Amino acid sequence: MDLTSLPAAPPFALRARLLTPLDAGGSRHEPDGLLVVDAAGRLTFAGAAAERPAEADTALDLRPWVVLPGLVDLHAHLPQLPNAGLGAGLDLLTWLERYIFPLERGFDEAEATRLAPLAWQAFAAAGTTTALVYGAVYEASLEATFRAAEAHGIRAIVGKVMMDRITYDATIDPATILDRTLREAADLIDRWHGRDDGRLQYAVTPRFAVSCTSDLLRESAALARSTGAYWQTHLSEDRGEIEEVARLFPEASDYVDVYDRAGGLGERAVLAHAVHLSDRELARLVETGTRVAHCPASNLFLASGVMPLARYLEAGLTVGLGSDVAAGPDLSIFTAMRVGAYAKNALGVAGYGTGHMMTPLDWLRMGTLGGATALGLADRIGSLEAGKEADVIAVDPSFVAPIPGVTDDDPVDLVSRLVYRTHPDMVRAAWVRGRRLEGPAARG
Numbered sequence: 001m002d003l004t005s006l007p008a009a010p011p012f013a014l015r016a017r018l019l020t021p022l023d024a025g026g027s028r029h030e031p032d033g034l035l036v037v038d039a040a041g042r043l044t045f046a047g048a049a050a051e052r053p054a055e056a057d058t059a060l061d062l063r064p065w066v067v068l069p070g071l072v073d074l075h076a077h078l079p080q081l082p083n084a085g086l087g088a089g090l091d092l093l094t095w096l097e098r099y100i101f102p103l104e105r106g107f108d109e110a111e112a113t114r115l116a117p118l119a120w121q122a123f124a125a126a127g128t129t130t131a132l133v134y135g136a137v138y139e140a141s142l143e144a145t146f147r148a149a150e151a152h153g154i155r156a157i158v159g160k161v162m163m164d165r166i167t168y169d170a171t172i173d174p175a176t177i178l179d180r181t182l183r184e185a186a187d188l189i190d191r192w193h194g195r196d197d198g199r200l201q202y203a204v205t206p207r208f209a210v211s212c213t214s215d216l217l218r219e220s221a222a223l224a225r226s227t228g229a230y231w232q233t234h235l236s237e238d239r240g241e242i243e244e245v246a247r248l249f250p251e252a253s254d255y256v257d258v259y260d261r262a263g264g265l266g267e268r269a270v271l272a273h274a275v276h277l278s279d280r281e282l283a284r285l286v287e288t289g290t291r292v293a294h295c296p297a298s299n300l301f302l303a304s305g306v307m308p309l310a311r312y313l314e315a316g317l318t319v320g321l322g323s324d325v326a327a328g329p330d331l332s333i334f335t336a337m338r339v340g341a342y343a344k345n346a347l348g349v350a351g352y353g354t355g356h357m358m359t360p361l362d363w364l365r366m367g368t369l370g371g372a373t374a375l376g377l378a379d380r381i382g383s384l385e386a387g388k389e390a391d392v393i394a395v396d397p398s399f400v401a402p403i404p405g406v407t408d409d410d411p412v413d414l415v416s417r418l419v420y421r422t423h424p425d426m427v428r429a430a431w432v433r434g435r436r437l438e439g440p441a442a443r444g
């Protein structure tokens with residue numbers, strides 16, 4: 001395939017192998033499929049080429065590539081990307097001090113202007129077309145990060161990290177930090193939340209309970225509620241962190257209760273990790289419709305723990321996948337699927353499994369439609385179905401063949417190779433609303 005012939009903007013039609021989860025459940029696999037994208041970047045057809053022979057004849061033929069819905073990353077830290085893969089063997093709080101806070105402290109407007117465009121390209125290269133992301137603590141840095149997302153074309157939900165208990169921004173008077181961080185977040189919401197017909201959105205982002213007072217947690221949740229922005233933070237990642245939260249918030253009955261008392265729980269809240277939940281905490285998250293970003297590669301990298309995914313799914317929790325770069329070493333959501341599957345197997349082997357099986361197609365669903373559902377965007381994205389926006393990736397399966405020429409006709413086998421033999425260059429193209437993103441195939 002000549003990459004320069006790939007469409008840069010809608011309208012267009014692609015003929016390819018097609019595989020997607022479906023809103024109604026199950027999935028659709030068309031060995032000879034057709035995607036038709038209208039001028040507004042919406043899918044008007046996603047199905048068998050034989051049903052639309054005239055359009056199939058003139059469509060750009062990508063076969064044997066496969067088109068999939070773009071991946072959804074529910075948790076990543078954009079300023080941390082340069083340190084991805086560093087600091088193995090440290091606990092969470094030590095790792096933050098040594099590898100993360102210095103990087104975030106230096107992520108000012110100039111650094112964001114330089115790095116954010118490259119970071120968005122890296123997300124797209126991994127196949128991620130929607131990302132829920134933490135920025136740095138500086139308003140101007142977030143402006144630059146949003147500007148880069150606007151120009152790049154990725155679907156991005158970004159938030160300025162808020163901290164008023166411990167912070168790396170020495171320029172702010174501690175007495176004014178709460179008012180200032182709330183005002184800056186409100187300014188950013190004014191300018192960016194809902195921009196480009198909702199492609200860019202804002203997430204109010206208190207870092208986590210350890211670095212935030214109950215005032216900041218409460219006020220940030222109120223800001224998210226009053227503006228319709230998302231609210232994201234970390235929950236129950238590491239045993240040391242949980243003990244520290246219990247010490248700092250003696251009035252709360254447990255970690256979830258800290259956020260509950262702040263008014264943070266609900267369908268617009270995405271909490272990362274949630275590794276060590278009690279039955280009460282799990283039930284409360286389900287009851288409030290709160291979303292969880294499962295970040296298995298990060299949880300094993302930092303030895304935080306293994307999230308009991310099967311128990312959570314059986315309880316009815318809405319779960320999507322997160323890379324959690326840089327605690328997760330890899331931006332690829334296929335890597336999150338693979339490590340999540342290994343972690344789930346390890347729990348089972350150790351006697352903690354519940355027998356709940358997940359096939360490769362179930363993991364693909366969690367990394368696409370599951371993430372879209374967690375964000376309340378399943379009516380727009382997450383699957384390749386007529387009426388949705390054309391957030392699409394094209395993958396060349398030859399990159400994951402164990403021996404050249406080995407192919408997989410069965411869709412479960414195909415996704416199994418993509419998950420268990422992920423190659424950094426296998427995503428050859430990515431589109432959001434039919435607009436092609438820079439990043440994939442940049443290395444040849």
Ligand SMILES: [Zn+2]
Pocket residue numbers: 075076077234272324327
């Ligand atoms: Zn994180």
